[in-house]
Amino acid sequence: MGAEQGTELKIKETIRSSRLDRNFPKEVMKSHGGEKLLLCYLCGSCAGGCPVGRLTTSYNPRQIVRMASLGLKDEVLRNNSLWFCTACFTCTDRCPQGLEVASIIRVIRNIAAEEGIVPQVFKELGSNILETGLAYKIPELRLKKREEQKLPPLPPSDTKAVDKLLEASGFLKLIKEQPKKEA
């Protein structure tokens, strides 16, 4: 996934109400962390403090929040820059309205994932967790080296339990089904 493709979140023409998905803000607000979406008054504290926003004009948390609250669902979901947030939570801590901005971004990402937009890295991490219980597959050599390092053996995870929980959360279909569209 490169920075050059489709990362500009720009709306150049007039936004017509027919384009808005009025249900989308409600969808965001019913998820844990997204409840305060509509309290945003666009002060820009989030964008001003965003370390990524300082490096690229492609990512702007205020813009994502505003577009989500208007109901520009497709524009927000189908844009690479949605995945640029590092989850540093500076925006959340500085928001004068108490919006959990980083959590709102996460809620929107979760919705994108449900629509089949899952960046490859999350599929890999997810598959590793399914297979081993951990986010990374730890090479045999590393496990053996632990003896030399006098570290206790790494206990194997209960993957049966992990898989059962992941299945219950609806996670399996996110990483296993063919996505409708690559992010």
Next chain:
Amino acid sequence: MAELRYAFFLGCTIPYRVTSYEVSARKVAAKLGIELVEMQDFNCCGLPIDPISHDAMLLLAARNLCLAEQQNLNITTLCTGCAITLRKVNRTLKENKELKETVNKHLKEVGMEFKGTIEVKHFAHVLAEDYGIEKIKQHVKKPLAQLQVSEHAGCHFLRPIEYAGFDNPEDPTVLKGLIEATGAKYFDYMDKTNCCGFTIIAIDDEISLQLTGSKLSNMHDAGAQAVVTVCPSCFLMFDVQQPRIEKVFGKTFSMPVLHYTQLLGLAMGMSAHELELDTHRVAATNMLSKIG
């Protein structure tokens, strides 16, 4: 003082790539008299997949919390990501009855129940709060007075304040206090609390490298001889990625990266080899010659 015995949550990144952190932490803990009890069959804390499924993250985190509850121990962890995730889920489930019921319905399927009987703290948090700076100072055999270091605490050590909650994220002092306890000189630098960018390196590596690089550049300019981290992911950015960052910036930093447990270990009289400082990408030879 609380009993210094904790369920030790290792997480994924440390056994995968950053064992020098685990080795040094275990050695330091043993010498300080902090008991780290193994957690059998733990799983990923859940944070890496939170971006695509908050529900999956909740269940993974909750299962780990249940394991520690069964051991009747509070959790400590070396990873800031694991710490903030387990802290956040632990508190949320304690406070939100409805969510707790939903989570417990699923946990029941794997023979578990979240009760809400334990607490979670990052290991540096344990050192500063449960153990205490003054007591740490008593263990310092070889004060590192010749050393000038900067910190990179890592976002999840400080934020979101609602759940990290033990330091001021705009002007943090906890790690500073821990560093100064070793006798080392603490060097401030511009944008000290900025993010390293680890979480998006697979999405856009250029932005990640810029984020860590500008911090390296700032601390280098401020005169730091080393940087101290308390997170395995931040460590990977500062140490393992440093040669790439140097290429991008066209600058040589040669900035050794130390886990706090290594800095403390050195001050307690352990050797760099014992603390696996010689396994890092960036050589600490120059820095070590300063402390003799």
